[in-house]
Amino acid sequence: MSENHSVLFCVRKTNESTENALRLRWLCRRDFGALLALERAAFEFPWTRDEFEYCLRTRNFGGLVVERNGEPLGYLCFEARKRSFRLLSCAVAESERRQGLGTLLARALIDRLDERRSKIVCVVRERNLAAQLFLRRLGFRAVWVARDYYFKTNEDAYRMTYRADVAVPTEIDRTRRRLLSR
Numbered sequence: 444m445s446e447n448h449s450v451l452f453c454v455r456k457t458n459e460s461t462e463n464a465l466r467l468r469w470l471c472r473r474d475f476g477a478l479l480a481l482e483r484a485a486f487e488f489p490w491t492r493d494e495f496e497y498c499l500r501t502r503n504f505g506g507l508v509v510e511r512n513g514e515p516l517g518y519l520c521f522e523a524r525k526r527s528f529r530l531l532s533c534a535v536a537e538s539e540r541r542q543g544l545g546t547l548l549a550r551a552l553i554d555r556l557d558e559r560r561s562k563i564v565c566v567v568r569e570r571n572l573a574a575q576l577f578l579r580r581l582g583f584r585a586v587w588v589a590r591d592y593y594f595k596t597n598e599d600a601y602r603m604t605y606r607a608d609v610a611v612p613t614e615i616d617r618t619r620r621r622l623l624s625r
């Protein structure tokens with residue numbers, strides 16, 4: 444999970460040339476400039492270079508970047524714990540949102556779940572409704588509230604968890620439940 448520029452995979456939308464393909468790869472030091480700008484635009488309390496540096500240098504920490512034509516458009520940083528992953532931070536450039544890039548990054552982490560590491564844990568600010576809806580759509584569920592977790596804003600934190608061993612209800616399950624609860 445250390446600095447490595449290898450491409451994890453390449454996504455091409457139909458009719459799009461290789462030039463405009465999205466590439467998912469490991470975070471590297473060369474990304475810092477672009478990610479710091481993205482970070483400042485996305486968060487009230489953005490990560491600094493030190494936090495990205497920590498993710499690169501620390502064992503069991505890692506980062507993924509999605510790019511197009513060499514331009515980083517989003518990233519996700521995580522910690523691999525003994526039995527779970529911790530999603531530390533994730534952001535997509537404002538102009539590129541709602542096009543599935545966040546999902547592409549998160550899915551790459553979800554795809555790494557196995558019998559040993561079977562869940563992903565994430566802490567989200569109560570005011571960050573977009574992130575909560577994004578995570579929920581992926582199958583994360585809020586499991587716990589920490590009161591006044593963010594002391595600078597007196598905000599609560601929602602701990603959201605994705606569990607590989609708990610099936611997310613499908614449309615058929617939802618329809619069945621609707622019918623049964625009438």
Ligand SMILES: CC(C)(COP(=O)(O)OP(=O)(O)OC[C@H]1O[C@@H](n2cnc3c(N)ncnc32)[C@H](O)[C@@H]1OP(=O)(O)O)[C@@H](O)C(=O)NCCC(=O)NCCS
Nearest residue numbers: 485533534535540541542543544545546573574576577580
């Ligand atoms: C949260 C974030 C990473 C989502 O990235 P994204 O690339 O826009 O996400 P996707 O396009 O993959 O969205 C997938 C689904 O999540 C939900 N979703 C995402 N953003 C949403 C929003 N602002 N409002 C409501 N639902 C949203 C939708 O269901 C969406 O599917 P749809 O577009 O078909 O309706 C992005 O909004 C962001 O960078 N926010 C600022 C940083 C941040 O809050 N990070 C915390 C992440 S845990």
